[in-house]
Amino acid sequence: MQEEWIKALGTMTYGIYALTSAHAKQANAMIASWVSQLSYDPPLIAVAVHPSRFSHVLIQKSESFALHVLKKDQKNLVTRFMEPDLDAKLKGIGWQKGKTGCPILTDCAAWFECKLTDRIQPGNHTLFIGEIIDAVLVSEDAVLTTHDYRGQYIGKA
Numbered sequence: 001m002q003e004e005w006i007k008a009l010g011t012m013t014y015g016i017y018a019l020t021s022a023h024a025k026q027a028n029a030m031i032a033s034w035v036s037q038l039s040y041d042p043p044l045i046a047v048a049v050h051p052s053r054f055s056h057v058l059i060q061k062s063e064s065f066a067l068h069v070l071k072k073d074q075k076n077l078v079t080r081f082m083e084p085d086l087d088a089k090l091k092g093i094g095w096q097k098g099k100t101g102c103p104i105l106t107d108c109a110a111w112f113e114c115k116l117t118d119r120i121q122p123g124n125h126t127l128f129i130g131e132i133i134d135a136v137l138v139s140e141d142a143v144l145t146t147h148d149y150r151g152q153y154i155g156k157a
């Protein structure tokens, strides 16, 4: 993609979310920003995940995911959830298993637990669409967005 197009796309505003998943005994968390609500009835959320992410395997297998809206003061989770050692990602922070087995983080602004209803491969990311089966507004603190993050997610790989 041309540099100019990447720069133009970089002006778009997204939230910075924690996407969790689990299958068998493996739980995981990654940062995702290509996320949107798609429908009110049923309540649907979509997240675009590159097939190279380990989370991709877990979401495919478990057919579920949980999405967390992070608070502005949780920028440290971006580095933590980029960590290649999966077991280190969730170690030492509060979480419990949700209805689907996905980790639900204790500290966040809000979370949505979703059952996969569709997966689409429109380009180099898989669009996972999930129906919300449970959700909680945890805090009304200001939320973390791409405006608070230096650099941008370009989705190349």
Ligand SMILES: Cc1cc2nc3c(=O)[nH]c(=O)nc-3n(C[C@H](O)[C@H](O)[C@H](O)COP(=O)(O)O)c2cc1C
Binding pocket: 016, 028, 029, 030, 031, 032, 033, 034, 035, 048, 049, 050, 052, 053, 054, 055, 056, 078, 081, 082, 083, 086, 125, 149, 152, 153
């Ligand atoms: C701000 C930010 C936004 C990101 N958004 C996405 C995204 O929407 N989709 C994606 O596949 N990767 C995204 N990533 C990259 C993943 O978080 C990263 O590759 C992560 O290490 C994947 O973890 P996993 O392989 O354990 O699943 C983003 C990274 C950052 C820093």
